Amino acid sequence: MNPNTRIFKNKAFTRFAKKADIKDCDLCKAVANAENDLIDANLGGGVIKQRVARDGEGKSGGFRTLILFKIGNRAFFVYGFAKNEKDNIDANDLISLKKLAAIMFNYTDAELENSLNKNILIEVHCHE
Secondary structure (H helix, E strand, O other), X not given: OOOOOEEEEEHHHHHHHHHHOOOHHHHHHHHHHHHOOOXXXXXXXXXXXXXXXXXXXXXXXXXXXXXXXXXXXXXXXEEEEEOOOOOOOOHHHHHHXXXXXXXXXXXXXXXXXXXXXXXXXXEEOOOO
């Protein structure tokens, strides 16, 4: 994975990942795959969908994650769901996510640090 890429998750995604027992190393793998052009679905505007396997199972029956992704820069995990709970997001949600991506990608380092300090975002640390 690109050492310059910083990975974050928002509060809602953090709750989802904890409940689904998705580990930070799984998130790191999803971003590493995206950086290697192994993207499950590019939804445009910096929004991608990546599958994450359930523990001990494959990706096909696992979870879907929506990531605001800018290669070599930042990845924000913002939404997750089990495939058996929901097929996809609707068009209005996608429009909102694209707008959010534009905002998040323009965050300054100070704005990011402020979001981290307020626990709005949690940084994911990958150890290879």
